[in-house]
Amino acid sequence: MCLGIPGQIIEFVDEANYIAKVDVSGVRRNISVALVHPDGIDIGDWVLVHVGFAMSKIDESEAQETLRLLEQMGQMYDDELDALYESEIA
Secondary structure: OOOOEEEEEEEEEEHHHOEEEEEEOOEEEEEEOOOOHHHOOOOOOEEEEEOOEEEEEEOHHHHHHHHHHHHHOOHHHHHHHHHHHHOOOO
């Protein structure tokens, strides 16, 4: 099962190539934000992250609720975090 995990944008690493650093449950990774860039994103915004890409922009309350539910899922959540570690965009 593949999940989108909420992450908060903490900095833009390479704006020309739409690469941002996000914090996902304490894990900081570079991801592509090209898919959500047309929605207008900024530092502090929340996005759903899947295999190194921000798939959609979400609000903070949805992000917190999703994180709470994912943590209750146990192993599936851990597997998705492992996938996030492996998919970092350089």
